Amino acid sequence: MVETKDPKTNEVYALLKDKIVSLQYMPGQILIVQHLSEKYGFSRTPVREALVRLRDEGLLEDADGRKFRVKPITWKLISDIYDARKAIEMLAAQTVAETVSVSQLQEMRTIVDEMQKNYDNHNFNQYFQSDLNFHNKLIELSGNEVLKNWMDRINDQQQRIRYLTTNLHSRIEQSMPEHYHIVEKLEQRDGKGAMEMVSQHLTLARADILSQRENGSFFGIQD
Amino acid sequence: MVETKDPKTNEVYALLKDKIVSLQYMPGQILIVQHLSEKYGFSRTPVREALVRLRDEGLLEDADGRKFRVKPITWKLISDIYDARKAIEMLAAQTVAETVSVSQLQEMRTIVDEMQKNYDNHNFNQYFQSDLNFHNKLIELSGNEVLKNWMDRINDQQQRIRYLTTNLHSRIEQSMPEHYHIVEKLEQRDGKGAMEMVSQHLTLARADILSQRENGSFFGIQD
DNA sequence: CAATAAAAAAATGTATGCAAATTTAAATTT
DNA sequence: AAATTTAAATTTGCATACATTTTTTTATTG
Structure with missing residues (x-):
């Protein structure tokens, strides 16, 4: 079954989620949309959407300004x-x-x-x-x-x-x-x-x- | 306190959520990003992000193709x-x-x-x-x-x-x-x-x- | 007619530009 | 130097363009 809905967003989402739950991104770490998009080769839009999803799911939280932070345990x-x-x-x-x-x-x-x-x-x-x-x-x-x-x-x-x-x-x-x-x-x-x-x-x-x-x-x- | 993070997304999100919980959008109804963005005067990006959030929260669900449907009760x-x-x-x-x-x-x-x-x-x-x-x-x-x-x-x-x-x-x-x-x-x-x-x-x-x-x-x- | 195929229209997902906001660095003042 | 101000650089949120996918309409076949 091929993923047809938001394929890129889902891919970044899965990628980032895996890094977060496996602690490759440590609790407290700040995630920058622009960096991630360059690092993984996606445009900023799907990265941004993935981060929003991860925040709503409780793996990230809002930090000062407009940043996302890996939720501390x-x-x-x-x-x-x-x-x-x-x-x-x-x-x-x-x-x-x-x-x-x-x-x-x-x-x-x-x-x-x-x-x-x-x-x-x-x-x-x-x-x-x-x-x-x-x-x-x-x-x-x-x-x-x-x-x-x-x-x-x-x-x-x-x-x-x-x-x-x-x-x-x-x-x-x-x-x-x-x-x-x-x-x-x-x-x-x-x-x-x-x-x-x-x-x-x-x-x-x-x-x-x-x-x-x-x-x-x-x-x-x-x- | 002024909303500085995703102000538009939050506004559409709140707007749509209100319409959904008050049944102005009935269970089963299909929501089209383009229509909503024209109707409410936002660009498609914040509307899209709001819909994704509402889906992750269980008020919408994925329908055939790429559509969003108000979750049936x-x-x-x-x-x-x-x-x-x-x-x-x-x-x-x-x-x-x-x-x-x-x-x-x-x-x-x-x-x-x-x-x-x-x-x-x-x-x-x-x-x-x-x-x-x-x-x-x-x-x-x-x-x-x-x-x-x-x-x-x-x-x-x-x-x-x-x-x-x-x-x-x-x-x-x-x-x-x-x-x-x-x-x-x-x-x-x-x-x-x-x-x-x-x-x-x-x-x-x-x-x-x-x-x-x-x-x-x-x-x-x-x- | 119903069923299928082809064409047109509409909507989506993503990349990107840009103004506004935020952060960092440099300059200026105590 | 420490604190404050200013300036530069970075990053974001949103609008928009465009290629691709999906849906609708029209045309064609049996």
């Missing part, structure tokens, strides 16, 4: 994101438990099994990816379009956070089985239970990340 | 929105109950009193506005920036829904005291209770709106 933002995630994933888990089909349950189980495989092989980047798949699939299976959009927004920030923080393997050790517990509750069609499991999982994950605030300073995280 | 969307709202407002209520200051409680009470006044005077448009204020304030007091952004998005759709559906005064009669109950739980710093009250309130509001689906067809709502 603060401990407060991380905390807010985890709280918000918990709220929507709890809802999703309950909904899914009450409506999920057998083949959909199989999809979930395939993903956790993949997580387990990646964990066993110590492929922690792959593990992170399948962890993301797990949570996205949960939202997707809820069928709630609004949650889906919100989750997409959050995932971009989540990826930046992921790069900025350390991944304690000890936490993954705890975290891995938690995902199995969630799937089990879904399989039992236990809405309340699934909700509770998701709540626990994300409460722990949140506490783990925030605890890193004490263990020294992290380059790129403010407060 | 479906019963499914209404249902999704209420579910999503419930999830984030429950979280907000709990947070607020646990952290709220005396002066903030006063702010909440001022708003419900205003609601009551509007209700007593049968100013139902004003009532709707203060109802909106109530829920926005709850989110605002939670201090969660992510929830705040999400709520802003939802409110635009909510306003369109409001215009498309009937407001049963009988429901307002029930609804009014529910807001007082929420404030009371906040005043008692009862997080769990506040959450429960919000849940009940929104569950009922959701059911009320969706029940209208049976009572005949509503122009502009699909499914």
Whole structure:
């Protein structure tokens, strides 16, 4: 399928978004339309439009004058994101438990099994990816379009956070089985239970990340 | 404070957004950049950028070819929105109950009193506005920036829904005291209770709106 | 007539020019 | 030198031109 709508804008958008979430553009950095257009060989119009989109999506913010700045990551933002995630994933888990089909349950189980495989092989980047798949699939299976959009927004920030923080393997050790517990509750069609499991999982994950605030300073995280 | 960043784009954006949420542009309608730019006297560039923003915010969607369409309102969307709202407002209520200051409680009470006044005077448009204020304030007091952004998005759709559906005064009669109950739980710093009250309130509001689906067809709502 | 093809018209996406705003550098004053 | 003013350079937002794509209209075929 060929992209026919705003092909250039979409290309710069994807390019810049990738650089931002992978921290090649660091939080706080100022992005200049003219520089970007020269650097990447697009005219200023699509670059400008891409930056506006990225700002509206929360990856950039307005700086003094007319500039765009890569949005800083603060401990407060991380905390807010985890709280918000918990709220929507709890809802999703309950909904899914009450409506999920057998083949959909199989999809979930395939993903956790993949997580387990990646964990066993110590492929922690792959593990992170399948962890993301797990949570996205949960939202997707809820069928709630609004949650889906919100989750997409959050995932971009989540990826930046992921790069900025350390991944304690000890936490993954705890975290891995938690995902199995969630799937089990879904399989039992236990809405309340699934909700509770998701709540626990994300409460722990949140506490783990925030605890890193004490263990020294992290380059790129403010407060 | 003068708007210095993208003044034209912001102006068209605000203009078009107002027309969309007030249903002067109906769900399903196709918006043509060239027409709008001639009609309102802007060049195509700011109009185009405004449309892209509105699409990213969910008030427009991509149509065949390169067109923009005012996003249809479906019963499914209404249902999704209420579910999503419930999830984030429950979280907000709990947070607020646990952290709220005396002066903030006063702010909440001022708003419900205003609601009551509007209700007593049968100013139902004003009532709707203060109802909106109530829920926005709850989110605002939670201090969660992510929830705040999400709520802003939802409110635009909510306003369109409001215009498309009937407001049963009988429901307002029930609804009014529910807001007082929420404030009371906040005043008692009862997080769990506040959450429960919000849940009940929104569950009922959701059911009320969706029940209208049976009572005949509503122009502009699909499914 | 309906269906298809061809031609004309309209609308879009992007590049670019330009005036206005902003930033940086230089000059001037304390 | 530090602070202030002035001047130069840079960058932006918007209007517009133009090539390309999409849509509408007209012509042609079965």
